[in-house]
Amino acid sequence: MSGQRSPTSIVNRISDAVPVDSVSTLQVPLGLLAIVIFIRPVVSHPLLLGYEQIANTILIWMLFAVAFNLLIGYSGLLSFGHAMFLGIGAYGAAIGTLTWNLPFLLSAAIGITVATLLGYLLGRLTVARGEIYFAMLTLAFAQSIYFIANQNYGGLTGGSTGISGALPAWIESYRGVMYVSLGWVSFDWYYLLATVFVVAGLLLWQLVRSPFGRTLAALRENEQLARAVGIDVKRYKVWAFTLSAAFTALAGVLLEINNQGATLHNLSINTSGDIILMTILGGTNYFLGPAAGAFVWLFAEDFLTEFEMLVLPLSEFPIVTIELSGVLAYWQFFLGLLFVAAVLVAPREGLWGLCRGTLERLYDRINGDQTKHE
Amino acid sequence: MALIVVLALLLANAFAMRPGLFVDQVVGGLVYGFILVLLALGLSIILGLLGVVNFAHGALFMLGAYLTFQVVVEWGLSFWVALFVVPLLVGALGIVIERTVLYRLYDETPLIGLLATFGLALMLDEATRAVWGASPLSVPTPEVLSSSFDLVITNVANFRLFTVLVSVCAITAVYLLIERTDFGLSVRAGVLDREMAELVGVNIPLRFVLMFFLGAATAGLGGVLRGTEVGMDIGMGDQFIILAFVVVVVGGVGSLFGSVISGLLIGEAVFVTPLVLSTLASRTNVAAFDISGIGGLMPYLVMIIVLLVRPRGLFGQEGFLE
Numbered sequence: 051m052s053g054q055r056s057p058t059s060i061v062n063r064i065s066d067a068v069p070v071d072s073v074s075t076l077q078v079p080l081g082l083l084a085i086v087i088f089i090r091p092v093v094s095h096p097l098l099l100g101y102e103q104i105a106n107t108i109l110i111w112m113l114f115a116v117a118f119n120l121l122i123g124y125s126g127l128l129s130f131g132h133a134m135f136l137g138i139g140a141y142g143a144a145i146g147t148l149t150w151n152l153p154f155l156l157s158a159a160i161g162i163t164v165a166t167l168l169g170y171l172l173g174r175l176t177v178a179r180g181e182i183y184f185a186m187l188t189l190a191f192a193q194s195i196y197f198i199a200n201q202n203y204g205g206l207t208g209g210s211t212g213i214s215g216a217l218p219a220w221i222e223s224y225r226g227v228m229y230v231s232l233g234w235v236s237f238d239w240y241y242l243l244a245t246v247f248v249v250a251g252l253l254l255w256q257l258v259r260s261p262f263g264r265t266l267a268a269l270r271e272n273e274q275l276a277r278a279v280g281i282d283v284k285r286y287k288v289w290a291f292t293l294s295a296a297f298t299a300l301a302g303v304l305l306e307i308n309n310q311g312a313t314l315h316n317l318s319i320n321t322s323g324d325i326i327l328m329t330i331l332g333g334t335n336y337f338l339g340p341a342a343g344a345f346v347w348l349f350a351e352d353f354l355t356e357f358e359m360l361v362l363p364l365s366e367f368p369i370v371t372i373e374l375s376g377v378l379a380y381w382q383f384f385l386g387l388l389f390v391a392a393v394l395v396a397p398r399e400g401l402w403g404l405c406r407g408t409l410e411r412l413y414d415r416i417n418g419d420q421t422k423h424e
Numbered sequence: 425m426a427l428i429v430v431l432a433l434l435l436a437n438a439f440a441m442r443p444g445l446f447v448d449q450v451v452g453g454l455v456y457g458f459i460l461v462l463l464a465l466g467l468s469i470i471l472g473l474l475g476v477v478n479f480a481h482g483a484l485f486m487l488g489a490y491l492t493f494q495v496v497v498e499w500g501l502s503f504w505v506a507l508f509v510v511p512l513l514v515g516a517l518g519i520v521i522e523r524t525v526l527y528r529l530y531d532e533t534p535l536i537g538l539l540a541t542f543g544l545a546l547m548l549d550e551a552t553r554a555v556w557g558a559s560p561l562s563v564p565t566p567e568v569l570s571s572s573f574d575l576v577i578t579n580v581a582n583f584r585l586f587t588v589l590v591s592v593c594a595i596t597a598v599y600l601l602i603e604r605t606d607f608g609l610s611v612r613a614g615v616l617d618r619e620m621a622e623l624v625g626v627n628i629p630l631r632f633v634l635m636f637f638l639g640a641a642t643a644g645l646g647g648v649l650r651g652t653e654v655g656m657d658i659g660m661g662d663q664f665i666i667l668a669f670v671v672v673v674v675g676g677v678g679s680l681f682g683s684v685i686s687g688l689l690i691g692e693a694v695f696v697t698p699l700v701l702s703t704l705a706s707r708t709n710v711a712a713f714d715i716s717g718i719g720g721l722m723p724y725l726v727m728i729i730v731l732l733v734r735p736r737g738l739f740g741q742e743g744f745l746e
Contacts, residue, residue, distance in 0.1 A: 128535055179735070182477050182534045186669045187731070193666055194724035201717035319662055323542065330539060383550035390543035394528055397536050 081338050082251040086244035108348050109247045110304045115329050115340035117297035123334035125290040126270035130185045131192025132325055135295040137317030138165040139302025144216035144312040145206055154218030162299040169295025173288035196317045214311030266290055327389055333400025342402045354381040438703040444578035449695040455584045457691020458591035462646035463664055464671035464683045466639030472678045473615045473635055476529055476537035482665025483548035484640050488514050488647020489656035490556050496563050503566035511644040518640025522633055553658055562655035587649045599680055670723045674730045676740020693722040
């Protein structure tokens with residue numbers, strides 16, 4: 051993975067997308083561990099966001115983004131309606147627990163199964179249609195599911211208010227902080243969430259490195275060639291879509307616990323749009339790039355909307371004070387600008403690739419190695 | 425054939441039971457359908473000719489509605505000024521977008537175009553929220569058009585008829601421009617073979633800018649009409665861009681005629697289906713036929729059926745963008 055720096059081309063060599071030799075195979079697993087260890091102390095630092103609960107949300111969105119990248123990054127499929135799988139996971143868990151009085155894990159399994167089946171059927175129907183058709187068809191399906199949930203057929207989905215208060219029996223909420231309590235032991239919900247995050251992340255990582263993942267990358271790079279060497283392109287794409295749906299639904303279940311319910315917003319086009327923005331912004335070429343994108347997005351959302359004044363150079367010595375709250379309330383405008391720039395300059399690199407490239411260049415400069423530069 | 429008979433019977437039943445409401449719904453569907461056609465036409469032009477799915481098209485439509493508010497309410501000018509000025513403004517913005525962002529995308533894969541315009545749509549949405557606020561707004565209907573037209577069994581608001589009239593004129597003009605003039609011919613030539621067209625002296629970049637202006641201006645016109653009829657909010661762009669794409673897919677990508685037919689078909693489906701089903705339910709006493717909210721689902725149902733039966737759309741060319 052030698053820091054792809056070709057400016058506009060979306061077509062990179064497979065060896066750039068899937069690290070083969072130069073990178074130790076432990077990099078991503080260690081990265082996942084580092085995320086769950088460091089994210090809480092970092093975001094809860096008073097200078098940053100200042101409270102711990104946001105770390106839960108960030109982890110869930112990171113899982114969502116990494117699962118989403120199985121499609122856009124590794125198979126070249128852009129799903130514009132991925133919120134439907136997130137929402138089905140969340141609604142499945144909530145409906146099963148609250149309406150049908152099933153054990154939580156069973157309801158979660160139902161939600162994930164439904165999402166996976168839908169992913170499979172939808173994949174069969176749409177993946178062979180070309181990328182634009184695929185994007186807009188997934189969008190249309192997601193809209194119809196949103197509509198159905200909003201109409202509240204049979205009183206299942208709770209219409210526009212959604213379902214609230216559906217928590218597993220083994221979760222206790224005390225003063226806004228959730229604990230997993232198993233009778234003999236009780237610990238912060240974050241630790242369970244982090245465990246699920248790491249396990250799911252490792253599964254996805256193994257999937258990407260497997261022959262299956264390599265084949266996906268191959269057909270993303272050159273579909274005709276892949277077909278010519280005998281790969282059943284449609285079948286691979288369908289399975290990529292199905293697996294992505296399954297992991298997204300898992301993220302949905304986690305989100306349901308974290309928010310203590312499912313809301314219509316989980317299913318909405320805004321959620322689908324957010325995940326695309328996060329993933330592309332983070333960098334689809336890298337396994338953890340989308341996670342970085344999710345972090346930046348959620349961090350910006352929370353940090354910039356709280357931010358009111360820019361005091362320079364230090365808040366103790368105000369020399370220049372700039373009123374920013376009016377502008378920063380519209381932070382999405384600037385992230386949109388960043389996003390458009392990223393898409394135009396290097397659509398597959400994102401922030402992760404940018405940082406990586408800068409670091410590599412610095413490293414080369416320090417070592418006096420100029421051979422790599424053009 | 426049997427399908428047509430069943431459909432005709434269902435429609436006749438609905439008309440017999442609730443004639444006034446039926447005509448209302450048909451007119452409503454027509455108006456809604458024409459707005460969809462105006463939007464889909466621009467989308468289809470830009471997609472078919474330039475190969476870019478312009479996700480920001482919905483935002484341009486929304487901007488058309490908000491600019492109407494600006495002209496009519498904030499500046500106190502007449503609706504007729506807005507009707508002419510707003511499409512030009514939106515078209516000018518379209519040119520800016522084309523010159524700054526989109527022209528870089530013509531050689532890229534369509535996916536990059538979709539992503540970039542999606543980012544643009546986000547920016548336009550936020551900018552609109554910053555300027556006009558997040559709450560829905562509305563514009564007074566011009567006095568000449570605020571009365572209604574008597575159809576014996578029901579009344580139809582004049583503004584709705586006016587919308588249909590303006591839409592028909594605009595759609596015909598665009599259609600004739602592309603299909604019947606030398607200008608349209610040179611644009612289509614550029615799409616088929618850009619190098620060859622440039623070789624024989626056609627200024628292709630200029631043609632593409634003009635086509636983008638045309639697409640954006642029709643979206644703006646749709647925004648003026650829709651905004652004056654039902655008001656405006658931030659979500660309307662996203663909602664309509666999806667429907668417009670559904671219209672393009674159902675009609676067949678690359679066929680302007682297909683977009684017109686499918687836009688009207690979907691508009692009618694949205695408005696007439698709920699009435700047909702509710703009258704069917706009361707005729708047969710089977711309450712299950714009366715599905716609430718079926719109207720909003722109809723575009724997607726129509727699209728799924730069309731794609732299953734005829735993947736290229738009703739009038740589409742085979743292999744385009746697939």
